[in-house]
Amino acid sequence: MARLPLHGIRVLDFTVVWAGPWASMLLGDLGAEVIRVESINRADQVSRGAPRPSPTILEQARGAYYVDRTPGERPWNRYGYFNFPGRSKCSITLDLTRPDGLEAVLRLAAVSDVLLDNNRTSTLARFGITYEAMRAVRPDIVYLAMPAFGTTGPYARYRGFGANTEAIVGHTWLRGYPDADPSMTYVIFHADAAAGVSAAFALIAALHYRRRTGVGQFIDMSQAENMVHHLTPAFMDYSMNRRSQESIGNRHVSIAPQGVYRCLGEDDWVAISVRSNAEWHSLCRAIGQPSLASDPRFGTTSNRIRNHDELDRILSAWAQDKDKYAVMETLQAAGVPSGPVIAYQDAHYDPHLHARGFFELVSEPEAGIHLHPGRGFRFSETPLHVRSPAPTLGQHNDYLYRDLMGYSDGDYQRLVDEQQIGEVYVGAAAQ
Amino acid sequence: MESLLSDVTVLDLTQAVAGPYCAKLLADYGAEVIKIERPGTGDVARRIGPFPNDVPHSEKSGVFLALNTNKKSVTVNLKTETGRRILRDLVPQVDILLESYRPGVMAKWGFGFDDVRRIKPDIVVTSISSFGQWGPYRDYEMTELIAYAMGVGMHCTGVPDREPLKLAGTATLFQAGNTAAVAAIGAYFGSQADGVGQHVDYSIMEGQASSVDRNGASLMAMAYAGEPTFRRAFGRRFSVLPFGAYPCADGYAHFTSAQQAWWPIFCSMIGMPELSEDPRYTGENFQNLDLAEEIDELFLPWILSHAKREIMELCNEIAGSPINTMEDLFADPHFRQREFFVEVDHPAAGPMEYPGPPFRPAATPWKKGRAPLLGEHNEEVLTGRLGFTRTDLVKLARMGVI
Numbered sequence: 001m002a003r004l005p006l007h008g009i010r011v012l013d014f015t016v017v018w019a020g021p022w023a024s025m026l027l028g029d030l031g032a033e034v035i036r037v038e039s040i041n042r043a044d045q046v047s048r049g050a051p052r053p054s055p056t057i058l059e060q061a062r063g064a065y066y067v068d069r070t071p072g073e074r075p076w077n078r079y080g081y082f083n084f085p086g087r088s089k090c091s092i093t094l095d096l097t098r099p100d101g102l103e104a105v106l107r108l109a110a111v112s113d114v115l116l117d118n119n120r121t122s123t124l125a126r127f128g129i130t131y132e133a134m135r136a137v138r139p140d141i142v143y144l145a146m147p148a149f150g151t152t153g154p155y156a157r158y159r160g161f162g163a164n165t166e167a168i169v170g171h172t173w174l175r176g177y178p179d180a181d182p183s184m185t186y187v188i189f190h191a192d193a194a195a196g197v198s199a200a201f202a203l204i205a206a207l208h209y210r211r212r213t214g215v216g217q218f219i220d221m222s223q224a225e226n227m228v229h230h231l232t233p234a235f236m237d238y239s240m241n242r243r244s245q246e247s248i249g250n251r252h253v254s255i256a257p258q259g260v261y262r263c264l265g266e267d268d269w270v271a272i273s274v275r276s277n278a279e280w281h282s283l284c285r286a287i288g289q290p291s292l293a294s295d296p297r298f299g300t301t302s303n304r305i306r307n308h309d310e311l312d313r314i315l316s317a318w319a320q321d322k323d324k325y326a327v328m329e330t331l332q333a334a335g336v337p338s339g340p341v342i343a344y345q346d347a348h349y350d351p352h353l354h355a356r357g358f359f360e361l362v363s364e365p366e367a368g369i370h371l372h373p374g375r376g377f378r379f380s381e382t383p384l385h386v387r388s389p390a391p392t393l394g395q396h397n398d399y400l401y402r403d404l405m406g407y408s409d410g411d412y413q414r415l416v417d418e419q420q421i422g423e424v425y426v427g428a429a430a431q
Numbered sequence: 432m433e434s435l436l437s438d439v440t441v442l443d444l445t446q447a448v449a450g451p452y453c454a455k456l457l458a459d460y461g462a463e464v465i466k467i468e469r470p471g472t473g474d475v476a477r478r479i480g481p482f483p484n485d486v487p488h489s490e491k492s493g494v495f496l497a498l499n500t501n502k503k504s505v506t507v508n509l510k511t512e513t514g515r516r517i518l519r520d521l522v523p524q525v526d527i528l529l530e531s532y533r534p535g536v537m538a539k540w541g542f543g544f545d546d547v548r549r550i551k552p553d554i555v556v557t558s559i560s561s562f563g564q565w566g567p568y569r570d571y572e573m574t575e576l577i578a579y580a581m582g583v584g585m586h587c588t589g590v591p592d593r594e595p596l597k598l599a600g601t602a603t604l605f606q607a608g609n610t611a612a613v614a615a616i617g618a619y620f621g622s623q624a625d626g627v628g629q630h631v632d633y634s635i636m637e638g639q640a641s642s643v644d645r646n647g648a649s650l651m652a653m654a655y656a657g658e659p660t661f662r663r664a665f666g667r668r669f670s671v672l673p674f675g676a677y678p679c680a681d682g683y684a685h686f687t688s689a690q691q692a693w694w695p696i697f698c699s700m701i702g703m704p705e706l707s708e709d710p711r712y713t714g715e716n717f718q719n720l721d722l723a724e725e726i727d728e729l730f731l732p733w734i735l736s737h738a739k740r741e742i743m744e745l746c747n748e749i750a751g752s753p754i755n756t757m758e759d760l761f762a763d764p765h766f767r768q769r770e771f772f773v774e775v776d777h778p779a780a781g782p783m784e785y786p787g788p789p790f791r792p793a794a795t796p797w798k799k800g801r802a803p804l805l806g807e808h809n810e811e812v813l814t815g816r817l818g819f820t821r822t823d824l825v826k827l828a829r830m831g832v833i
Contacts, residue, residue, distance in 0.1 A: 005621025022643040030617045045690075056718040062669070064658040065648065080651030085643065144790070153769040158747035160687075162644070167685035167752045168743075170760050172676065174599035177590070182683045182754060183676040184590055186662065189644040190598055190606070196643060197609040202790045204616045205435040205460055209795055211623070212438060221790035225771050228760070228786045229452070230602040236493025237481035238757040239784045245757060250576060250597050254480060258576055260585075260594040267661070269595055271580035328571075337572035341595050343586040344649055344659035347640065352568040358637055370654040373647050376607070376638025377614035378563070380544065380630035382621065 002382050004031025009207060011114040012105075013037060013089065014129070016044040018162060018189060019146065019223060020118030021085040022196030027114075027203065028088030029375060029384055035108060035400060036086070038393060040093040040419065041426040047086075048076040048393070051425045067367045074424065077366040077392040084372065086390025087362065092401070093394035095420040096127040105129055107405040110137040113210075114203055118146045118195070118223075121157050131218040140216035142206045146199050150222030162192035165224035174234055176247045194230055195223040256304035257311035260341060263324040269341040270319055270327040279336050280304065286334035287318045364389040394423040434461025435795045439619070442521055443467065443502065444509075445531035446474040448575075448601050449635060450559045451498040452608030453615060454529055458501035459788070459798050465521065465812055466499065466803070470506040470833055473805040474499070483780065489805065490779035496802045497785055500775070504803035505812045506833045513832045515540055520817050522550045527619055529611075531559045534569050544630035554628045557615040559607070563634030573635065579603045582639025584646040591663040606642065607635040671712050671719065671726045672697055676754060678731075680738045683754040684746070691717050693749045700745060701733040777801045809833055 009032040013024040021036075028034040038044070043051050050057060053071050063069045065080035072078050092108075094101040105127075109115060115134055117124055124130070131143045145151050148160030149168075166172050166188070176185035202219050210216050228235060233253070234245040250271075252258045258273040274280050277300065284293040292298060292314070297307045304311060319327055324340035331338035342350060348359060348371060359371040372386055401407040401421065415421040439462040443454040451466075451474070458464040468474055476495040483491055508514040519541075522528065528547060530537055537543055537558070544556050558564055561573035579585045579597045589596035597603075611633040618629040640646055649660040668674030672688035688697065694717065695707040706712060706729075712722060737745065739753030746752070753759065761784075766772060771787040788797035813819040813833070827833045 002621065002625040002627040005617045005624075007621075007624075018643045026613055026617075030613075031621075054715060054718060056715070056720075060669070061660065061663075064652040064656040064660070067655045069656050069658075078655075080655050081648050084647040084651045146790075149765060150769060150791075153765045155743070155747070155765040158743075159750050160747070160752060161750055163685060163687045164750055164752040167754045168760070168763070170755050170757050171599055171602070172685055172754045173683075173756050175596065177593065177596060180590075181678075183678060185676055186589060186596075187675055187685075187687070188588055188598075190602060193606055193642045193644045194602075194609065197606065197613050198789050200613045201456060201609060201616055202792070204613065204620050206792055206795075208439075208616070208620055208623070209433075209435045209792075211620075213433070215794055217792050217794040219790055219792045222769070222771075225766070225769070225787065226789040228771070229789055230598075230605040231600060231757075232497045232605070232786065233479075233481060233494055233600045234757055235760075235786055236497050236783075238761055240481055240483045240493055240780075241485070242758075243481075247599070250594065252574075252576070255574075258574070260576070260580065260597075262594070267586075269580075269586075271576050271585075273574035273576050275574065332571045335572060337574045337577050339571070339573070339577040339581040341580040341586050342583050342640075344583065344653040347583050347650060348653065352562060352566045353637070353640065356563060356566045356634075356637070358640065367655070370651070372654070373641040373650045374637065375641045376610050376634055378632040378634075379614075379618060380632070381627050382629070 004382050006030040006032035006204070009033070009114065010112045011035065011116060012108055012112040014115065014117040014119065014124060016119060017046045018192035019195040019199070020116060021047060022192065023199035024089060024116055025085040025087060026197065026200040028387060034089040036089045036091045036391065037105070038091055038093050040095050040394070040422055041097070043076060043425055047082045049079040049081065051076060072366065074366060074392070076425070083364060083367055083390040087372065088387040089391055090396035090400065091391035091394055092397055093421055098420065100415060100420055102128045104401070104405065106133070106137050108400070109134045109141060111404060112138065113142065113207065115141060115143045116199065116203065117144070120159055121145070121147045121151050135216070140210055140214060142203060142210060142216045142219065144199055144203055144219040144221060146195055146221040146223055148223050150225065151220045162189035162223070163187045165191040165227050169224050169228050170231055170234065171227065174231065174245060174247050178247045178249045190230070191223055191227040194227050195221065198226045251308060254301070256301060256308050257315060259312055259315065261316050261319040263319050263327060264321055265324070267343070268324045270324040271339055271341060272315060272331065273337040275337065277301070282334040283331065283336045286330055286336060360386050362386050362389050365392050365395070392423060393425070394421065397421045433795055434798055435792060436460045436462040439463070439527065440525045441465065441527045441529060442525040443529050445529050445559060447476055447531070448494070448498065448604040449607040449611065450529055450531035451476065452605050453559065453612040454502060455498050455500060456609065456612045457527070459800070461795070461798060464502040465525070466502040466504050467507050467509070467518070468504055468805060470508050470806070470831060473506070477805070488779070496777060496780055499802035500785070501798050501800035502803055503808035503812060504806055505809050506806040508832050509540060511830070511832050513827065513830065517813070517817065517832070518542065519550065522547055522554070524816055526555065527615055528554060528556045529559065529615065530556070534560050534564045548628050552628055553622045553626045555615060555618045555622050555631065557611060557618070557631040557633060559611045559633045560635070562636050564632045568636070575601045575603050578607070578635050578639060581636050582646065583650065584639065584644060587645055587649065587660045587662050589662050591661065595662065603639060607638050610638045668720060668723060670717050671722050672749065673727070673730055677734050679734050679742055680736060682739050684734065684739060684742045685752050685754050686746070687750040696748050700749070701730060703729065773799050775799060775801050778804060806833065
């Protein structure tokens with residue numbers, strides 16, 4: 001059997017929070033050796049959690065990301081925020097505030113193909129980690145920096161999470177409840193998901209170019225600019241017509257009805273979309289109200305858009321005493337697009353995800369055996385799977401320092417003694 | 432100048448949004464993308480708005496124009512034997528085949544993966560479908576709303592007492608297209624090393640369910656602690672610092688603040704540096720959400736007296752940003768200075784601004800280009816690549832093949 005597509009590619013992974021770790025997870029699943037570089041004295045608190053989570057944190061929603069809500073002795077190894085995108089990677093610890101830290105990075109870069117960074121523009125440069133410095137030790141390295149707004153321009157050094165870039169490019173404005181104040185628009189982080197896949201694509205394409213020409217390069221990605229593409233319809237409307245769109249909630253600009261309706265159950269909902277007159281007629285029959293099909297208020301798409309509130313009332317009344325999966329079966333049997341709003345408690349039991357073996361059983365050193373979500377794509381010739389569980393902090397120090405970089409026993413021991421290499425954050429209790 | 436994928440040829444049998452975005456990424460970074468469209472009507476996206484002045488026109492759809500830059504359009508009726516013959520002759524000339532037909536259609540036409548592989552052993556076929564090529568939901572209907580609803584994350588998106596809320600527009604399908612592009616280029620990268628082709632089965636539902644932004648990690652919370660994530664869990668602040676949307680002088684602003692180290696920055700920003708060390712809000716109290724209202728009362732007068740553009744300058748250290756409209760975005764100096772909005776001319780739609788490069792490889796530029804007219808490249812591709820004569824093309828057109 002052929003090897004995994006990215007077999008033999010080594011990625012130096014300086015990513016934090018969501019967008020970057022998601023990109024490197026995709027590379028890891030595709031066969032790259034991903035080395036997650038972790039600070040021994042400063043945790044990436046979004047990913048690894050607070051080294052010593054307070055009782056307040058444990059009571060909050062975030063507490064549920066710890067196995068059994070129990071952080072244990074080394075909470076950073078039992079945290080779902082990290083352990084989902086941490087898979088198929090290994091972990092090295094170092095201390096960038098000391099010269100040994102940069103020395104290790106340079107030795108790693110010399111044997112790596114890719115460096116991936118989604119920190120703020122100035123962060124790594126402060127420690128001497130720049131494209132120029134890496135290219136000096138690895139001339140054909142592909143170096144991708146993906147700060148929120150890119151590495152040039154007035155906002156180059158601005159801080160921003162996915163939700164900030166979405167606010168700036170218009171997504172937050174466009175996606176609220178149309179009848180509510182925007183301050184009711186709850187935070188989402190779609191831009192992180194968007195940037196991660198775009199970065200993974202960029203890196204593989206650049207590796208292809210390097211294989212063909214021997215030339216590596218620097219890639220500048222603005223997560224905000226990448227996100228703009230996801231808003232193409234609204235962008236082009238402004239570009240063409242100078243019309244600044246407003247939110248229409250779950251509705252659609254050119255088909256109707258479309259919405260999410262409450263079903264039987266505590267917090268159960270079903271989504272329904274009708275794309276044509278034919279589907280509208282099918283829906284009317286399927287919900288046992290065939291006379292609606294000849295009702296002039298709903299006869300054409302434009303009339304259905306005009307009378308959408310009334311359609312919402314009809315569909316809400318019909319769905320409210322039905323199971324959300326039963327609604328899907330009824331409407332899909334009639335050829336009408338519909339599906340349950342699948343909640344987390346449903347996902348593991350969803351017949352389709354179950355039949356396709358979407359979830360994979362993964363055994364983690366300090367978190368135990370659980371089902372992890374797979375991925376959106378399957379390969380026929382080189383089946384993909386979670387290649388290894390998320391690493392515990394510094395789990396691969398021994399392999400990376402001694403075997404890969406060739407540190408002597410004495411040098412390795414010195415770094416251990418100086419608390420530059422370890423499996424516990426230095427001063428963890430204080431953080 | 433060479434681009435990243437200048438040596439790659441792609442046969443694109445997709446339409447609407449997800450597949451074309453995947454193919455656009457390949458085309459804009461240099462691949463030659465041959466887009467097969469149905470004679471007469473073409474890609475369904477040609478009928479999706481926005482249109483200039485809201486007048487529908489198959490060559491002026493904003494969505495189609497933006498999604499099909501740098502592609503070549505060839506009209507082929509795959510429902511005819513001759514059309515399928517043309518497709519069969521093109522297969523040996525391409526590296527990647529993208530398709531978004533309903534599962535089973537390609538096989539029915541004689542283009543199942545095994546058929547295609549027999550013609551071109553190292554080809555990468557990427558099938559993009561709603562639910563994947565097999566499984567109980569395989570033949571179910573999907574829209575962007577359904578994709579988001581069944582992709583698990585929607586249930587905890589929105590306000591607790593109301594209906595879950597989708598992303599704007601068709602963002603979910605753009606995400607699907609980009610993720611499928613990772614799979615397609617990844618499989619291609621492998622096929623180049625080993626000479627082994629690959630069939631990629633991309634499921635929009637599964638791509639969404641395994642993504643970040645609450646899906647993957649919250650599925651872990653379900654597995655780890657047996658607890659579903661609810662709508663109230665998100666959007667709630669993590670500390671006394673502002674989090675979420677706030678009104679400001681000329682609109683709204685968003686904050687993603689939660690770090691203790693940012694508290695003094697916040698206090699100075701609102702002109703109350705004396706609160707920096709105040710034990711009421713620091714230490715263990717920093718995470719006391721009961722104090723949120725108290726802090727907001729201190730914060731609101733400050734934020735209400737500042738405009739969106741000022742907030743961009745003054746609040747970025749604590750991850751505060753304006754909530755912009757499209758109008759604001761088009762006027763933003765940062766995007767202008769980076770020349771992200773690129774003006775592209777088009778023979779039917781005229782010149783207008785398009786979104787620029789999603790990423791910028793320093794040595795190999797992103798290609799600025801336009802979308803093709805329907806069938807614009809029939810002659811170039813069919814005579815250039817397959818050796819048809821002009822007379823053949825006239826005949827094929829008369830037969831309804833192209």
